[in-house]
Amino acid sequence: METRKSKTVLLRSDIDALPIQEQNNIAYASKTADVMHACGHDAHSASLLLCAKILIELKGDFAGSVKLLFQPAEELSPGGAISVIKEKAYIALGTIPHIGQHVRPDIPVGKVGFRSGKFMASMDELFLTVKGKGGHAAMPEKIIDPVLIASHIIVAAQQLVSRMADPKTPSVLSFGKVIANGAINVIPNEVSIEGTFRTMDEDWRKIALEKLNKLVTTMAEAMGGSCELKINHGYPHLKNDSTLTEDLRIHAKDYLGEENVEELDQWMAAEDFAYYTQNNPACFYMLGVGNVEKNIASGLHTPTFNIDESALELGGGLMAWLAIKTLLV
Ligand SMILES: [Zn+2]
Numbered sequence: 348m349e350t351r352k353s354k355t356v357l358l359r360s361d362i363d364a365l366p367i368q369e370q371n372n373i374a375y376a377s378k379t380a381d382v383m384h385a386c387g388h389d390a391h392s393a394s395l396l397l398c399a400k401i402l403i404e405l406k407g408d409f410a411g412s413v414k415l416l417f418q419p420a421e422e423l424s425p426g427g428a429i430s431v432i433k434e435k436a437y438i439a440l441g442t443i444p445h446i447g448q449h450v451r452p453d454i455p456v457g458k459v460g461f462r463s464g465k466f467m468a469s470m471d472e473l474f475l476t477v478k479g480k481g482g483h484a485a486m487p488e489k490i491i492d493p494v495l496i497a498s499h500i501i502v503a504a505q506q507l508v509s510r511m512a513d514p515k516t517p518s519v520l521s522f523g524k525v526i527a528n529g530a531i532n533v534i535p536n537e538v539s540i541e542g543t544f545r546t547m548d549e550d551w552r553k554i555a556l557e558k559l560n561k562l563v564t565t566m567a568e569a570m571g572g573s574c575e576l577k578i579n580h581g582y583p584h585l586k587n588d589s590t591l592t593e594d595l596r597i598h599a600k601d602y603l604g605e606e607n608v609e610e611l612d613q614w615m616a617a618e619d620f621a622y623y624t625q626n627n628p629a630c631f632y633m634l635g636v637g638n639v640e641k642n643i644a645s646g647l648h649t650p651t652f653n654i655d656e657s658a659l660e661l662g663g664g665l666m667a668w669l670a671i672k673t674l675l676v
C-alpha cells in the first residue's frame with residue numbers, strides 16, 4: 348500500500364528568451380529579430396506543458412497536488428524568482444519540494460544529470476571606475492595614469508581567488524570589459540572595468556566582496572588615483588537538497604535506466620532557481636539535449652544553440668514521473 352509522503356510538490360519552468368539574433372535554419376527558429384530562446388527555456392515550458400497533460404490524465408492514480416510554475420525573467424537580474432517568492436499564492440504553499448529542469452547540450456539526448464549539495468554558483472556583477480589625471484602620453488610625470496592603475500588592479504585582484512579564498516571553495520573572478528578610451532599618445536582621465544565574481548559559499552561571498560573593495564580602493568590611492576567599486580548583487584549559489592536529489596536520482600534511474608543518469612560536476616553558471624533552494628527542499632537537474640550526429644552541440648547562450656527535440660517527450664514524462672514519485676513513498 349502506497350502512503351503519501353508530501354501533499355504538494357512544485358515543478359518549475361522558466362519562460363524567457365535572450366537578446367541574441369538566432370542563426371539556426373530550422374522550422375522553429377525565432378521569428379523575432381534579436382530575440383532567441385538560446386537558453387532552452389522554450390523547451391522547459393514545452394516539457395512542463397506536456398507534463399501537465401500527463402498529470403491530468405493520471406490524476407486518479409495519485410493523491411496530493413502538483414503546482415506548475417512558469418517563471419518569467421530568469422535571465423534578468425535580480426531574477427523573476429524574487430518576484431514569485433513575494434506572491435501571496437506562492438507564500439501560501441509553505442515549504443514544499445521544488446523540482447526544476449534545465450537543458451544541457453553537452454549531455455547527450457536520452458540522458459539526465461544530477462548533483463547533490465552545492466551545484467551552481469552565486470553571481471555578482473562588478474563595475475569599477477578607476478580615476479587618474481589624463482594628459483600627453485609623452486609626459487608621464489605630469490599625469491596620474493589610470494591605465495597603469497587599472498592594470499595593477501586587474502592583476503592584484505586575482506589574489507582574491509589564488510591567495511585569500513579557501514582552495515576548497517570554488518571561486519571565479521573574471522573581468523571581461525576594460526575601457527580606457529585614450530589614444531596612442533593620450534592618457535585618459537579614467538578607466539572602466541566590468542566583471543563577475545562567483546562562488547559557492549554565502550559567507551565567503553560577502554567577505555570576498557569586502558576584501559575586493561578594500562584592495563582596489565587602497566591600491567588606486569597608493570598610486571595617486573582612486574577607484575570606485577559598484578556591485579550589482581546577483582543570484583545566490585544553488586544548493587540541491589541531498590535527500591530529495593538522491594530520491595529523484597533513484598526515480599530517474601527507474602524511468603530512464605541506470606546508464607542514462609549521470610553524476611554532474613559543480614557548475615560555475617548561475618540560476619535564479621537558487622532562491623527556491625534557500626528555504627525549500629529543492630533539486631535542479633539537467634536534461635540532455637545534445638546530439639553530435641545531428642550536429643546539435645552549440646552551447647547555451649550562443650546564436651546556434653539548438654536541441655534534439657526528442658528531449659521534450661522525455662523531459663515532460665520524467666517531470667511527471669518525478670512529481671508523482673515525490674508525492675508517494
Ligand atoms: Zn541562460
Ligand SMILES: [Zn+2]
Nearest residue numbers: 386388421449
Ligand atoms: Zn537557462
